[in-house]
Amino acid sequence: MSAxxxxxxxxxxxxADVPSSPAMGAPTSWWAPSPLTRVDRAAxxxxxxxxxxxxxxxxxxxxxxxDESVYFAAAQSASRWFQLxxxxxxxxxxxxxxxxxxxxxxxxxxxxKSLFGLSHLLFHDALGWVRPATAYRLPAFAFAALIPLxxxxxxxxxxxxxxxxxxxxSFLLVPRHLFNGVLACFDVPVAAMWLLVVxxxxxxxxxxxxxxxxxxxxxxxxxTKHNALFLPxxxxxxxxxxxWRATAAAPSGRHTLVQLAALYTVVAGLxxxxxxxxxxxxxxxxxxxxxxxTLLFLVAVVGTGVLLAQLRTxxxxxxxxxxxxxxxxxxxxxxxxxxxxxxxxxxVDRAAWYLxxxxxxxxxxxxxxxxxxxxPPFPLAYVVxxxxxxxxxxxxxxxxxxxxAVVGRALLALPARTRAxxxxxxxxxxxxxxxxLVPIAIISHPQVPHFGGVKHWLPAMPFLVLLAGxxxxxxxRSLAERTPGRALAGPLVAVLSVLLLAPxxxxxxxxxxxxxxxxxxxxxxxxxxxxxxMQRQFWSSHVTGVLPWINTHAPHxxxxxxxxxxxxxxxxxxxxxxxxxxLRPAAGPGDSHIAAYQYHQEFRAHEYxxxxxxxxxxxxxxxxVDETPQVxxxxxx
Amino acid sequence: xRALPALELVALVVAGLLALVFHWRLPHTxxxxxxxxxxxxHLSAHARPGDAVVLQPWWTDRARLYLPPTLPLWSxxxxxxxxxxxxxxxxxxxxxxxxxxDAAGFARDFxxxxxxxxxxxxxxxxxxxxxxxGRHRHEAFRATRAVxxxxxxxxxxxxxxxxxxxWDGKAHRxxxxxxxxxxxxxxxxxxxxxxxxxMHAPGGPVRLVAEFPDVPSSALLRLEAGIVGEHAVxxxxxxxxxxxxxxxxxxxxxxxxxxxxxxxEGLERVDRxxxxxxxxxxxKVWTQSDLAELRWDCLDVAALGAPAQEGY
Numbered sequence: 001m002s003a004x005x006x007x008x009x010x011x012x013x014x015x016a017d018v019p020s021s022p023a024m025g026a027p028t029s030w031w032a033p034s035p036l037t038r039v040d041r042a043a044x045x046x047x048x049x050x051x052x053x054x055x056x057x058x059x060x061x062x063x064x065x066x067d068e069s070v071y072f073a074a075a076q077s078a079s080r081w082f083q084l085x086x087x088x089x090x091x092x093x094x095x096x097x098x099x100x101x102x103x104x105x106x107x108x109x110x111x112x113k114s115l116f117g118l119s120h121l122l123f124h125d126a127l128g129w130v131r132p133a134t135a136y137r138l139p140a141f142a143f144a145a146l147i148p149l150x151x152x153x154x155x156x157x158x159x160x161x162x163x164x165x166x167x168x169x170s171f172l173l174v175p176r177h178l179f180n181g182v183l184a185c186f187d188v189p190v191a192a193m194w195l196l197v198v199x200x201x202x203x204x205x206x207x208x209x210x211x212x213x214x215x216x217x218x219x220x221x222x223x224t225k226h227n228a229l230f231l232p233x234x235x236x237x238x239x240x241x242x243x244w245r246a247t248a249a250a251p252s253g254r255h256t257l258v259q260l261a262a263l264y265t266v267v268a269g270l271x272x273x274x275x276x277x278x279x280x281x282x283x284x285x286x287x288x289x290x291x292x293x294t295l296l297f298l299v300a301v302v303g304t305g306v307l308l309a310q311l312r313t314x315x316x317x318x319x320x321x322x323x324x325x326x327x328x329x330x331x332x333x334x335x336x337x338x339x340x341x342x343x344x345x346x347x348v349d350r351a352a353w354y355l356x357x358x359x360x361x362x363x364x365x366x367x368x369x370x371x372x373x374x375x376p377p378f379p380l381a382y383v384v385x386x387x388x389x390x391x392x393x394x395x396x397x398x399x400x401x402x403x404x405a406v407v408g409r410a411l412l413a414l415p416a417r418t419r420a421x422x423x424x425x426x427x428x429x430x431x432x433x434x435x436x437l438v439p440i441a442i443i444s445h446p447q448v449p450h451f452g453g454v455k456h457w458l459p460a461m462p463f464l465v466l467l468a469g470x471x472x473x474x475x476x477r478s479l480a481e482r483t484p485g486r487a488l489a490g491p492l493v494a495v496l497s498v499l500l501l502a503p504x505x506x507x508x509x510x511x512x513x514x515x516x517x518x519x520x521x522x523x524x525x526x527x528x529x530x531x532x533x534m535q536r537q538f539w540s541s542h543v544t545g546v547l548p549w550i551n552t553h554a555p556h557x558x559x560x561x562x563x564x565x566x567x568x569x570x571x572x573x574x575x576x577x578x579x580x581x582x583l584r585p586a587a588g589p590g591d592s593h594i595a596a597y598q599y600h601q602e603f604r605a606h607e608y609x610x611x612x613x614x615x616x617x618x619x620x621x622x623x624x625v626d627e628t629p630q631v632x633x634x635x636x637x
Numbered sequence: 638x639r640a641l642p643a644l645e646l647v648a649l650v651v652a653g654l655l656a657l658v659f660h661w662r663l664p665h666t667x668x669x670x671x672x673x674x675x676x677x678x679h680l681s682a683h684a685r686p687g688d689a690v691v692l693q694p695w696w697t698d699r700a701r702l703y704l705p706p707t708l709p710l711w712s713x714x715x716x717x718x719x720x721x722x723x724x725x726x727x728x729x730x731x732x733x734x735x736x737x738x739d740a741a742g743f744a745r746d747f748x749x750x751x752x753x754x755x756x757x758x759x760x761x762x763x764x765x766x767x768x769x770x771g772r773h774r775h776e777a778f779r780a781t782r783a784v785x786x787x788x789x790x791x792x793x794x795x796x797x798x799x800x801x802x803x804w805d806g807k808a809h810r811x812x813x814x815x816x817x818x819x820x821x822x823x824x825x826x827x828x829x830x831x832x833x834x835x836m837h838a839p840g841g842p843v844r845l846v847a848e849f850p851d852v853p854s855s856a857l858l859r860l861e862a863g864i865v866g867e868h869a870v871x872x873x874x875x876x877x878x879x880x881x882x883x884x885x886x887x888x889x890x891x892x893x894x895x896x897x898x899x900x901x902e903g904l905e906r907v908d909r910x911x912x913x914x915x916x917x918x919x920x921k922v923w924t925q926s927d928l929a930e931l932r933w934d935c936l937d938v939a940a941l942g943a944p945a946q947e948g949y
Contacts, residue, residue, distance in 0.1 A: 365867075370714075372828075374870060397652035401645045475649045478642030500649060503656030510660065521659040524736030527666070530696045531737040533714075599698070604713070605825035605866040612823040617830075618706045622699065627667050627735065629698040 030161045030490065031473065033428075036153060040161065044152040047168050051145035051181075054172065059137055059182040061513035063541030068183050069568035071113055072136050074105040075184070079117030081341065095345040102342040106350070107357045108186060110340050111223035115139035116184050133576045136184045143189035143224075144181030147171050150195045151462050154202065158428045159470040162490075166497050167469030170395050171462060173504035176454050179515020186225040187455035193221035193228060194459035198435055201235050201324045202428060205242070208312075208320055215327020219335020226358050227439070227459055232328050234438050238431055239325050246317030253315025256307055260322065263303040264329075267296050287348040301330050364451040365602035370533030372602055377446035383457055384440065389523040389534065390454055391461075392504035395468055396520065398475075399436075402467025405474070406433040436463035453516055453538065472497055514542045514625050526626040538600065540564040542630045545623030546596050547573065549633065551580045553620075554594055559584050561592035563606055589613035593636050599629040610634050659736075665762075666734035672761030673703035676730060679758065679765065681705050689724035691716050693731040693743045700730055713829035717746035720772040722941060727751065727768045734762050750944075775942030777855040780834055780847070780922060781821040784809070787847045789819045792923070794842040802845075808835075811845070819847050824935045826863035827903040833862075833935035836922070838879055840929035847922045848886050854915040855940040858883065860893040860922075861906040862936035871931045872899045879924060879932040886919035897934060 034040070064072070081101030085092040092098075102110065116136040124135035148168040155164030172178045181188045200214035221228035240261075247254035274292060275283045287293040304326045312319040337343050343350050366373045368382060379385075388396055406429050409422040425433075439460035442448065476493030483492075503521065511518045511526065516537045519529035530536055543565055550560060560583045562570060573579035586592030589610040597607045611617045614636045622632040680690070689709040692700055695716040704710055708728075711719065721727055729747070733740045750771035757766040780787075789802040789809035802811035808820030816837045824831050839845050862881050863869065876899040883893040893907050926932040 374867075392656065394649075394653045394656040397648055401648060405641075405645070471645060472649065474642055475646035478646050482643075496646075496649060496653070499653035499657070503653060503660055506657075506660040510663075521656045525659065525663055527663075527694075527738075528736035531694050531735070531739060601828055602867070604828050604830075608823040608825050608830045611830070616706070617701070617710070617823075619701055622702065624699045626663065627697060627699060627732070629696065632698070632701075 031477065032160050033158055034156055034160060036156060040153070040156055043165075044149045044168075047148040047152050048145045051148045051172055052141050055141040055144055055178075055181055056134070056138075058178070058512065059134060059141075060131075061544065062179065062182045062515070063513070063544035064133065064569045064572050065183060065185070065516075065539040065541045066564065066566050066569065067539065068185055068541075069566060069572050070105055071108075071116060071184050071186075072133070072572060073568050074110075074113045075116035075120060075136055077101050077104050077117075078110060078114045079121045082114070082118060082121070093344075098341045098344065102340070106342050107354065108225065109223045109336065109354075110342070111220060112139065112143075112184075112186050112189055114339075131576050133184075133572060137182060140181070140184045140189060143192045144172070146192040147188070147195060147462050150192070150199050151466060154195075154199050154428075154432075155466050155469050157202075158426070158432065158466065159473060162476075162493050162497075163466075163469035163473040165469075166472050166501075167465040169497075170465045170468060170501060170504065173501055173508055174391050174395060174461070175504075175508040175511050175515055175518035176390055177458070177461060178508060179513070179518070180455050180458065182515075185455075187452075187458050190221065190225035190227045191458040191462060193217065193224045194231060194435070194439070195462045197221055197228070197231055197328075198235070198431060198463075201238075202431055204324045205317075205320050205427075208323055211320060211323030212327050212331075214324040215329075215331035216335065218328040218332045219339075222332055222336040223339040226355075227456075230438065230442060232325060232332075234435060235328075236325060238427070238434075239321050242321035242427070243315075243318040246321060247315045250315040250318070253311060253318050256311045256314055257318055257322070260304070260307045260311070260326075263300065263307065267300045267303075270296055284348060284352050297333075304330060361449050363449050366451045367533060367535040367601040368450075373450060376448075378448070378450045380444055380446060382450055383444045386454060386534075387440070387457075389520055389529060389532070390518060391520055392507050393521040394500040394503045395465070396522070398468035398471040398500065399464040401475075402469075402471035403433060403436060403464065405471065406430070406467065432463045432466050436460050436467060451538070453535070472500060511625065513544065514623075514630060516541065517625050517628065517630060526628045530628045533601075535600070536628050537598065537630050540566075540569065540598055542623055542625075543573075543596055543598070544578065545625075546621060546631050546633050547578050549621050550583070550594060550596065553635075554580065554583055557582050557584065558593040559586040559591055561586040561589055561595040561610075563596060563603070564598040564600075565596075589634075595634045595636075597632045597634070599632055607632065663736070666732070666736065668732065668760070668762045670703075672763050673700060675760040676700070676763055676765055677703040677705065679760070680708060680728060683767075684708055684728065685726075687723075687725040688728060689721055689726075690728045690730055691721070691747070693717070693729055693740065693747075694735060694738055697730075697732055697735075704730075715827070715829050717743045719829075721770055722772060722774045722939075723776060724770050725773045726754070727770050729764075729766045729768060731757075731764045731766070732762055733764060772944060774857070774944055775855075776939060777853045777942060778849070778938075778940035780849060780936075780938040781832055783849055783852075784819065784821055784834060784847070787819070787849050789845070789847045791817070791839055792844045792846050794844060794925075799846075809847070811839075813839070817845065819845065822935070824865045824933075826865060826935060827869070829904075831863065831904065831935060831937075833937045834922075835935055836881075836924045838924040838926035838929040838932050838934060841927060842925075844923040844925045848919055849922065849938070850919045851917045852920045852940055853917050854911055856911050856943045857941045858892060858909045858911070859906065859939045859941055860895055860936065861904050861939075862895055862897065862934055863904040864897055864901065865933040865935050868931045868933045869902045870900060875928060876931050877927040877929075879926040879929075879934045881924050881934065881936055882922070883938055884921040884923070886921040892920070893938075897932070 081092060084097060116139055119138045120135040123129050123138060124132050148171055151171060152164045152168040155167045172181060197214055197217045200210050200217050204211035204214055218231060243257050247257050278286060308326050337347055363375050406425055410425045412418040412422045413424060439457040443457045473493055476496045477489050480489035480492050517526055519526050523529040543562055570585045574581050589595045590613050595610045597610055614634050616637055619632045620635045623630040690704060692712045695712055695714055698712045701710055731740060732738060751768040754767040754769060757764040791800040791811055800812060802809040808818040811817035817839055819834055819836050822835045824833055836845050860883050879897040881895045882891060884891050893909050895905050895907050897905060922938050924934055
């Protein structure tokens with residue numbers, strides 16, 4: 001029996017994902033995979049509430065990253081369209097009105113931006129409960145808070161309550177997760193949506209309704225950010241394997257399964273043939289309502305429906321295994337199209353532009369181990385190294401041991417000689433491990449743009465904290481086994497959890513709110529990372545550290561050059577009471593009275609430009625976090 | 638296999654404990670404002686013209702807030718390896734307790750040719766040590782300081798025609814694009830600040846020339862130059878080499894020449910030892926590049942004495 005074959009389960013219930021374990025004097029549900037009880041449901045919602053509250057409590061100090069202010073503006077534009085939809089629905093549906101509202105920042109889909117805009121309309125404009133930035137950010141908090149909830153529920157089903165609690169608690173204790181969780185951006189939300197899709201996929205083996213929901217969630221994930229495009233590729237092997245096994249004793253079901261695979265293979269082949277014959281431009285131009293392209297898509301949709309209905313009657317297990325992918329294939333594009341008004345009149349051209357934009361994304365300069373990376377090929381180890389240097393070491397180590405344990409067990413299960421040594425890797429464990437690795441593998445490709453800190457592989461992190469939770473419980477219990485009576489498992493795991501979570505909390509508290517500067521103990525913290533030659537901040541949000549000084553010292557009406565802070569952010573700082581309204585933005589040091597330089601290695605020239613323009617090399621103040629310069633302020637003598 | 642969970646437990650416990658120790662220790666490795674103020678006072682009292690401050694680690698730029706503005710302060714990636722020829726004495730302000738401070742690595746590159754004048758003086762976690770700079774050279778001439786006395790013009794290599802670039806009190810400005818001027822400026826070359834002569838090549842078979850009269854003869858004539866900022870890394874058909882040179886204006890003899898090929902990062906340098914019986918002369922410093930759009934060159938020319946070390 002191969003390792004892959006060992007991804008089996010006796011029953012589709014998630015509680016059977018790993019073999020049950022001895023109670024060791026504590027309630028079984030703390031240590032073994034357990035079904036979701038009423039208590040656990042409440043606990044998961046409590047985690048959601050705690051995370052949401054924590055994000056709300058700490059967000060005010062976080063500055064506006066360059067992209068976040070763009071999304072604020074896009075959200076504002078979206079909310080204007082919703083108002084138009086309310087007052088003049090017929091006009092709102094015209095392409096002119098749509099372009100007016102949705103053309104801005106059309107490099108990203110609009111689920112989140114729409115929610116940001118509606119939240120702003122409700123909580124700031126209508127109710128006046130919160131400042132503008134907080135109102136925009138509220139939906140992002142909800143998405144971020146969804147991660148502890150889902151991690152808890154999945155962890156409970158896979159590893160038990162103790163591991164689930166550790167995993168759910170640890171996600172937002174990674175400083176960069178907390179920082180990204182605060183922002184009205186898409187990176188943590190897409191991590192939440194990725195997790196949601198996988199969670200629903202995993203549960204779809206219990207009940208077909210979860211499968212349908214996973215298709216819907218996939219559509220919403222596509223509407224969140226393009227990372228979601230990779231999800232079907234990750235889930236396909238699991239679905240195929242499960243379905244294949246489930247039809248072993250049902251030849252007619254196997255036959256339908258093969259037909260389903262053939263349908264997708266033929267449709268994909270014909271699409272490829274069309275692209276080959278017409279060329280990329282012709283393929284796109286001829287993709288209209290009445291075209292072979294549409295026909296092929298309809299064949300796939302109808303064929304999926306018919307074959308899934310057949311499969312349900314012939315092999316229900318196989319049906320539940322492949323239903324999520326069928327739902328994703330049908331509902332994914334439909335939700336993506338419907339949610340984005342910008343696509344309504346020109347779906348193909350505008351979707352093609354969107355995909356092309358991300359396929360050919362520009363590269364931003366990025367400081368890494370003493371080298372300024374400007375263009376590909378980027379170092380293969382970049383993502384792993386950056387993760388090791390930014391995730392608190394006390395959480396990174398259990399992530400690594402948790403992942404190694406699963407991979408090691410899978411490898412040892414391959415040869416017959418060692419198979420008996422290990423417990424088989426369950427379907428759920430394999431699902432978690434693969435999803436922990438794939439987002440990292442995608443960004444590790446040397447041709448993929450490397451910038452933005454860790455945000456591009458955030459979808460891997462919920463799965464890594466799940467593995468960390470399993471590792472912590474395993475280690476705690478191994479200690480308990482060596483103690484008399486074995487009754488100490490609970491306290492020992494609790495102590496070990498505190499020992500591992502406390503440094504993460506301490507490090508987060510220390511660096512907050514300057515999240516893009518967070519580095520782990522392994523890096524030597526921020527000073528160590530500076531000496532290693534790592535990017536110490538980016539996208540200008542740390543300017544909040546010097547705004548109080550500028551507000552106090554700038555002459556009335558002074559022109560202020562906030563280096564790297566775009567015009568939207570300047571406006572937002574003023575709109576949110578963080579920067580005096582009389583101050584005016586300057587385009588550069590030449591036309592400014594005060595300059596706040598963002599200390600980046602790739603921007604050193606900008607500081608020397610200030611020296612040149614101001615005739616001094618001496619700043620008046622600055623933001624220095626653990627001694628590292630972040631923002632340096634000069635005043636024209 | 639039974640030992641693996643125990644091994645995992647040890648790894649986790651060690652990681653947790655070390656992480657806690659790290660966070661407990663970190664604040665004790667950092668200087669406070671008073672430490673910096675004391676360093677500033679010490680340097681105000683003891684530094685003299687010709688001194689410079691070097692930071693270690695190089696990025697500990699916060700010191701700039703507190704040190705006397707008259708003292709040159711170096712805080713870039715080349716801190717350990719630079720010669721600092723203009724400085725007779727170097728004050729190294731180090732923070733050896735910082736994580737990954739790598740004081741030993743700094744010392745390996747920095748110490749050769751330098752002698753400490755005494756033991757380090759400590760101000761909290763800061764350490765200040767004065768070194769006699771054996772790589773110092775007496776400076777008889779430096780183009781960036783003599784630019785006001787220079788005669789600047791554009792020289793067409795086909796016709797020999799010269800177009801004057803008059804001095805406006807800050808720069809010699811040439812007719813044509815606004816970047817065609819000669820002036821001492823702060824520019825970035827290879828992530829470090831460089832006080833250099835901005836001499837952007839005009840493009841085509843035309844040179845931008847600065848003539849410096851009465852440059853005294855000394856042990857070494859040095860031309861150093863680099864392409865500014867990210868333009869240095871540019872390559873491709875739109876980028877051509879930048880040629881720079883120093884000629885004897887009277888005889889036309891080429892004394893020094895440099896070519897900055899596309900993609901060349903950092904400061905390039907070429908030296909010419911003095912020859913017997915050489916007297917003061919007019920130096921003709923020039924730049925030229927066929928396609929000059931991305932050739933933002935900045936240069937300096939210096940007449941330097943023998944290394945100070947020889948005299949110790």
